[in-house]
Amino acid sequence: MNYIKDMRKLIGHQTLFTLGCGVIIEDGERILLQHRTDEDNWCIPGGVMEIGESFEQTAKRETFEETGLQVEKLDLFGIYSGEACFVKYPNGDEVYSVQLIFKTSCYKGELKQMDIESREHRFFLKEELPQNLNPRQKAFILDWAEKKQLPVIS
Incomplete structure (x- = not known):
């Protein structure tokens, strides 16, 4: 099941x-x-909720798919919305997303460096954050x- 592809068949761009x-x-x-491989920027692991998933299931699934890591003990960090959550992709698709962000320091597994969505993973100190962060x-x-202060709601 791929919610995005199914919806795009109905609504186009x-x-x-x-x-x-x-x-x-x-x-x-x-x-x-x-x-990211599709955009020249840096972001946290995550993605879109599929029908029937909980917030936590989505966060864990997407993180595993993109990093190979299994995350546990997720704490709500913040809920984000607004203009920065809108994107128009090069193919013309438009998306507005509300984003629930979790935080954890409890993870296991082997970090996979290359997959279809990401070309590199790296840990950064706050002083070392790259300039080209994903705008969303x-x-x-x-x-x-x-x-x-947590949780941040914007």
Whole structure:
């Protein structure tokens, strides 16, 4: 089942409303970011909820698919919405997403460096964050770096 593909067959390029879940994975004072293959930017692991999934199931599934890591003990970090959550892709598809972001330092498994969605994974200190952060994720990555009070709702 692929909700996005099914909906695109019905609505074409019109704006699709989605719910995304992501996970801030911490290793001490560092955050795990992935360098996307489809965009030249860095982001946290995550993706779109499928029909019937819970928020936690989505976050865990997407993180495993993109990193090979199994995450546990997820805490809500924040809920993000607004203009920064809208994107128009090069093919004309438009998406507006509300994003539920979790945080954890409890993970296991072997980090896979290359897959269809990411070309590299790296842990960064807040002082080392790359300049080219994903514009739809920049707010919560910077909130993490600035240790904002949780949960952040914007």
